[in-house]
Amino acid sequence: MKKLIKPILIVMMAILLIALIAIIYIRSTEQLMDKNSAKTLVSERYKGDISKLTQSKDNRLFYVEIKDKDKKYSLEIDRRKETIKNVTSQSTSKQPTKQQPKTKQKAKKENKNKSIITEKRAKQIVMNEVGGTFVDIKKNDNSKPATYTVTQHVDQDEGAVVSVNSLNGKVNSVSWFNIEQPQTDYNEGYANKEQYYYEDDDDYDDDEVDDD
Structure with a gap:
């Protein structure tokens, strides 16, 4: 029995060797792309x-x-x-870059750089609104947006205090007053503090005669 094992092993090794050689040959002759x-x-x-x-x-x-x-x-x-x-x-x-939102500082700077109308333009707007004669103009920077306050004598008896938006020239408000009363009572403290009075000359002369 032992004598048969050795020849069998030799045959098996030979078969494996032949198979290996065949595989190598096939691969060597195989057509690849x-x-x-x-x-x-x-x-x-x-x-x-x-x-x-x-x-x-x-x-x-x-x-x-x-x-x-x-x-x-x-x-x-x-x-x-x-x-x-x-x-x-x-x-x-490339992906489109997202636009960054404006910072508060930039927005504030842009608002500051917006065109502001001149005093001359504000006076003209008030003239067109109420007419009369110009008396005084003040700019209020504390309001947002800033405003011009213009005092105007419309006629001999009546005057007006007009608030004008300094950015768009829009009239915010018109306050009327009697010229015989001090202006400072009506113009929110922006007009000249000198008090304006209009008196009738004839009445004033009669008072002087009575005193004599």
């Missing part, structure tokens, strides 16, 4: 240009990179099966 065929295959399925094409160490695969307008592709080609596998893509288009 060449680079030109690989490029053709890729071009038929993907747009863009092939930027890279390399072989694996065992020569069984091609590694391919493709770039087009919006994307970059990476893939593998099985040279024996002539098939594409393990495809990945990455966007190359």
